[in-house]
Amino acid sequence: MTTDQLFKQIQLKKSFLCIGLDTDFNKIPKILLKYEYPVFEFNRQIIDATAEFTIAYKPNLAFYEVMGTVGWVSLEMTVNYIRERYPEIFIIADAKRGDIGNTSKMYAKAFFEKMNFDAITLSPYMGSDSITPFLEYQNKWVIILALTSNAGANDFQLLTLKENDNHLYKNVIRLSKTWGSEHNLMYVIGATQAEMLQEVRKIIPDHFLLIPGVGAQGGSLADVALYGFNKQCGLIVNSSRAIIYADCTNDFAKVAHTKAQEVQEEMKMLLTQYKIL
């Protein structure tokens, strides 16, 4: 997917919502257990109930790997379902991979060829050759972890470097942005630290940012918009648990629909307010 196609989706749906498919087998309604692939069935119903409000889905790999082969099948079925039914939607593998060059090449093949994801999250710790093999694919995206929304973000990402008196996460952004462009690189910036978006925007005004941590992990959408918007929106805001587990009864999909709509309406208001639509 190209930047223009992504922005077009944002304009059409008046939304910059990504729904995280962190589907935990133990949390889905019992009624789904009659299906051969209950996690896929849960995803399918969530997707059908929310597709009109969201521009992206983001399955988190851990939740599929924990089920072994069945999980891997459920993941492939989910990606294929979105691809066929909602071809306009951006699909992110929340995989946080990163390895030496020849191994990263394999991961790129796994996520961009074997499975047809549009984007993958990657950890920057191993440096350039762990990232660049993914950037060789046309119209595919790399989303680099810069500043994450968890407590552990303080341990290393916010340490200051002697070389330039800047935080590590800023150095990650500064160097890695030279490996690609705003048309194939995005960054994860945790919304728990929305004012830091201002700092980030000084370095990368044009890149898209993937913002986790709105919803169950805290963080205000209005703050994120204030500090993070650029003229093509430039934000993809993720919500996982607050939408997919808003209700744990057989009404889960209906309630997810309502929750996604609520978020989309707030997004529409913000997009209008900042004259992005």
Added chain:
Amino acid sequence: MTTDQLFKQIQLKKSFLCIGLDTDFNKIPKILLKYEYPVFEFNRQIIDATAEFTIAYKPNLAFYEVMGTVGWVSLEMTVNYIRERYPEIFIIADAKRGDIGNTSKMYAKAFFEKMNFDAITLSPYMGSDSITPFLEYQNKWVIILALTSNAGANDFQLLTLKENDNHLYKNVIRLSKTWGSEHNLMYVIGATQAEMLQEVRKIIPDHFLLIPGVGAQGGSLADVALYGFNKQCGLIVNSSRAIIYADCTNDFAKVAHTKAQEVQEEMKMLLTQYKIL
């Protein structure tokens, strides 16, 4: 597996070799394609040919994920085969995972419960809560990326921190060692920079180090031993391509046997020389 059990294996086999099962479907001999799971069959033959010389196997997840579901099945079959046939051997998931706490808990479950790995490699970028869920398992190990053997290691790992004038990778070791002990934490230290092992040993004299980069990635075993040995050996040295792809004909397993034996003999010599046996 406990530290004592691991050291006992080292003494019995007079080896600290780990064989990396980076099994690329496109590189295995054509004769194996008649099997339902050719990658498993390749692994099985490599394992049977080398088990007497090695204390650990390390499948690299990328090489299995690239094959989708079939790859995941081949990986599970490989782990189960080692477990049943060679229960004394340490099995490392070279997965380089790392995510927020509740997701890392899922990854821990995936690799330590669903699959019965002894250890997993993790990226430290997201900090403590991305690592600690793995440390709650008895007799399981976390292997944290500290200084890797690829060119990209220079990009961030070797940056100097203002706080203490030390490299980032040393800060990773210093902080993360407080999350566990030498009985459940190991570190990846690239052998391309063997003299840096001396520095590492000042911070963690007792921890095991996983050393990639001997063999195809360069690095001298004698140097690694000189700078890295402790009284319980303290080293697991990995070789992947130099053993499993030493020969690409139908004799691959026989040649892998010979190559593994050559490395083991050099290791035996070093263990004897440093009075570790």
